[in-house]
Amino acid sequence: MTDQNDAGRQEGDRQDAGDAPETPRLRDPLDEHRALHGTESTIAIAGHPLHAMLVAFPIALAFCVLGADLFYWWTGDPFWARVAGWAAFGAFVMGLVAGVTGTVELLIVRGIRNRSASWTHFILAVMLLSVLGANWVLRIDGAEAAVLPFGLMLSLLAAGLTGVTGWHGGKLVFDYLIGTTASGSDRP
8 A cells, every 4th residue: 555655656746846836926016006117217318318328427537536546646647646636527527417317317207206226326426426526626726735645535435436326326227127118017
């Protein structure tokens, strides 16, 4: 009798192994919330969001300031102090332009405005703009004297804030599809 039960169990095991149950697709309950829909960019050129196009400039320039400060520290060449000053100016101005487009998107588009992650990105971006502005103002009178130690410290802080702010911005785009034309049902 036990041999028959063991044989039946083995047959059932083989059948279960061949017919593996499908894993149910997980769904995000936030996707179903109407207040979070409608996250397409309204400030765009030919469907390309301006904010996403503009943020590359302050990001690159913030890291250029840090690089130029490090080169100045290493070489003592005043050229690098001037490069850092101009890069700080460019990072601040382009950050303002990108910030204006991002702020308008945040305030106009309901689906963006209703996400707390959007506000986190906004607050970090305002903090970053403050640091970039301070870094530039510090260098206006004397680029060389401003580099060590405070200019370099502000550049390090700006680079760190740029990374964190950019990561949050990328999370908005890639995880929440903010600023894209894809809907929540189009997620991979």
